Amino acid sequence: MLTNKEVAEHIAEKFEGKVGDFEQPYGLLTFYTLRENIIPLLQYLKEHPTYKIDFLTDITGVHYPENTGKEFVVVYHLHSLINNFRVRIKVALSKDDLHIPTASELYPCANWMERETYDFFGIIFDGHPNLIRILNIEEMDYFPMRKEYPLEDATRRDKIDALFGR
Amino acid sequence: MSDIELLPKQGQVAKKSQPELVEELTTLNLGPTHPATHGIFQNILQMDGEKIISSEQTIGYIHRAFEKIAERRPFYQITTLTDRMNYCSSPINNFGWHMTVEKLLGIEVPKRAQYIRVIMMELARIADHIVCNGILGVDTGAFSGFLYLMQKREEIYEIYEEMCGARLTTNMGRIGGMERDLSSTAIKKIHEFIKTFPPVLKEFEELFNRNRIFMDRTINVGAISAEKALAYGFTGPNLRAAGVDYDVRVMNPYSSYEDFEFDIPIGQHGDTYDRYMVRGEEMWQSLRIIEQAINNLPEGPYYADAPEYYLPPKDDVYSKMEALIYHFKIVMGEIDAPAGEVYHSVEGGNGELGFYLISDGGRAPYRLHFRRPCFIYYQAFPEMIKGLTISDAIIIMSSLNVIAGELDA
Numbered sequence: 001m002l003t004n005k006e007v008a009e010h011i012a013e014k015f016e017g018k019v020g021d022f023e024q025p026y027g028l029l030t031f032y033t034l035r036e037n038i039i040p041l042l043q044y045l046k047e048h049p050t051y052k053i054d055f056l057t058d059i060t061g062v063h064y065p066e067n068t069g070k071e072f073v074v075v076y077h078l079h080s081l082i083n084n085f086r087v088r089i090k091v092a093l094s095k096d097d098l099h100i101p102t103a104s105e106l107y108p109c110a111n112w113m114e115r116e117t118y119d120f121f122g123i124i125f126d127g128h129p130n131l132i133r134i135l136n137i138e139e140m141d142y143f144p145m146r147k148e149y150p151l152e153d154a155t156r157r158d159k160i161d162a163l164f165g166r
Numbered sequence: 167m168s169d170i171e172l173l174p175k176q177g178q179v180a181k182k183s184q185p186e187l188v189e190e191l192t193t194l195n196l197g198p199t200h201p202a203t204h205g206i207f208q209n210i211l212q213m214d215g216e217k218i219i220s221s222e223q224t225i226g227y228i229h230r231a232f233e234k235i236a237e238r239r240p241f242y243q244i245t246t247l248t249d250r251m252n253y254c255s256s257p258i259n260n261f262g263w264h265m266t267v268e269k270l271l272g273i274e275v276p277k278r279a280q281y282i283r284v285i286m287m288e289l290a291r292i293a294d295h296i297v298c299n300g301i302l303g304v305d306t307g308a309f310s311g312f313l314y315l316m317q318k319r320e321e322i323y324e325i326y327e328e329m330c331g332a333r334l335t336t337n338m339g340r341i342g343g344m345e346r347d348l349s350s351t352a353i354k355k356i357h358e359f360i361k362t363f364p365p366v367l368k369e370f371e372e373l374f375n376r377n378r379i380f381m382d383r384t385i386n387v388g389a390i391s392a393e394k395a396l397a398y399g400f401t402g403p404n405l406r407a408a409g410v411d412y413d414v415r416v417m418n419p420y421s422s423y424e425d426f427e428f429d430i431p432i433g434q435h436g437d438t439y440d441r442y443m444v445r446g447e448e449m450w451q452s453l454r455i456i457e458q459a460i461n462n463l464p465e466g467p468y469y470a471d472a473p474e475y476y477l478p479p480k481d482d483v484y485s486k487m488e489a490l491i492y493h494f495k496i497v498m499g500e501i502d503a504p505a506g507e508v509y510h511s512v513e514g515g516n517g518e519l520g521f522y523l524i525s526d527g528g529r530a531p532y533r534l535h536f537r538r539p540c541f542i543y544y545q546a547f548p549e550m551i552k553g554l555t556i557s558d559a560i561i562i563m564s565s566l567n568v569i570a571g572e573l574d575a
């Protein structure tokens with residue numbers, strides 16, 4: 001059985017200065033890296049002889065409009081089916097430079113996950129073979145999962161946030 | 167090679183600049199509302215006679231922005247959104263979501279509720295596989311098996327009805343347990359189902375399993391190797407048909423799955439026949455689990471002691487101040503959840519159904535992402551149907567069990 005501590009220490013040593021903010025919310029090893037290192041990191045974990053973290057569970061994005069300079073976070077969930085070990089890797093991006101290299105060469109299944117992330121957040125995956133909208137219509141000129149697009153009609157007066165939740 | 171057109175006339179290599187050498191191709195729209203696609207999604211096929219040269223998928227026709235809607239809803243109201251993802255097995259989605267929230271809140275659900283959940287989830291899995299295997303039969307030209315099994319799905323829906331009042335979009339269970347205990351009628355119906363389902367399933371299998379026509383139609387059709395399947399993010403029965411024994415129920419047991427004894431069926435070739443067989447065997451295994459769960463149903467409460475999240479009994483609401491306050495706060499969605507970040511996955515009808523929930527301490531999720539198995543493995547479809555005929559493409563699609571609601575979310 002792999003432990004979070006063991007893997008975290010190994011990655012911190014191997015990618016010294018390139019990874020950080022290790023934590024384990026609800027037992028899942030989570031850390032940040034920079035976008036230059038995400039593909040080498042994914043590749044390293046995939047090809048590691050004992051870890052074999054070679055199953056890409058999910059890619060998604062999160063928008064934190066208040067974090068200046070790190071407004072967007074791309075989240076990778078990886079899984080080692082052999083060791084039953086999951087890891088979550090995050091890459092923070094600035095809203096002025098929403099580029100990150102694609103993982104679709106390493107994992108074919110990343111293709112649609114990245115398209116979905118692009119579709120909803122406008123994060124551009126460099127090198128992606130077909131980066132177009134997937135669930136929304138192509139004529140759409142905004143990215144709906146960003147926080148600045150409120151779900152409710154902003155002109156409505158009968159629903160006050162203080163009373164009815166967020 | 168990209169300047170060389172596929173299927174040139176015999177004996178010559180055709181370049182793109184020499185269209186006269188290329189045989190005429192047909193573009194065929196399969197969908198968006200084709201009855202054989204069992205859902206609203208489109209495939210634009212490039213055909214050479216009966217052969218599929220290439221295909222392009224368009225999805226998103228019933229995209230309902232669940233992730234965005236969820237960002238404004240109290241946690242308990244998101245259950246109804248999960249219903250509408252894989253609507254063939256709604257209870258699995260419901261409980262998957264409840265378990266995610268319980269993980270975030272740190273609620274320990276009593277054993278009895280966990281067992282009831284297991285029973286309901288396995289019934290849902292059977293209902294899901296009934297539809298998939300039945301439809302596969304319809305698409306290969308045999309309608310009777312489908313109708314025959316549908317009758318049993320009806321009985322499962324009656325059990326749902328007994329449990330929660332609804333049939334398709336169940337909204338079953340609550341955060342912290344179940345909304346009501348298993349009634350005596352429900353227990354009777356489950357026992358009856360355990361008794362009457364095996365002969366029906368057996369007869370269905372006799373119709374198909376060794377049926378020459380069915381085997382000719384499905385064996386070696388749409389085969390995918392284990393490596394490819396993993397690379398394309400397959401999970402669930404489709405991955406197991408390719409020979410990888412990954413099952414979330416066993417690898418990361420949730421809701422007391424570790425208490426039950428069951429096997430994970432796996433296939434060898436990952437073709438349509440293997441997918442069919444794996445689903446068939448999974449129904450037997452689900453039946454085993456239900457039997458064990460209903461016979462060993464623990465006594466005790468069916469909901470956790472979590473007054474801030476679980477609705478108090480109605481009698482208390484009318485007579486006790488505290489219960490009334492909690493009732494009001496829960497219904498109005500005024501309960502703040504702790505901040506945190508959770509990923510929880512359950513074995514859905516089609517594979518690993520994941521919920522990635524980020525809470526910032528508010529009343530609604532800050533971000534909620536559904537890992538929908540259909541969405542991820544459906545992208546392998548063009549590669550699987552390349553070079554096959556359109557009738558093969560149809561049965562590959564049914565055997566993959568692509569559910570439009572889950573595909574688009």
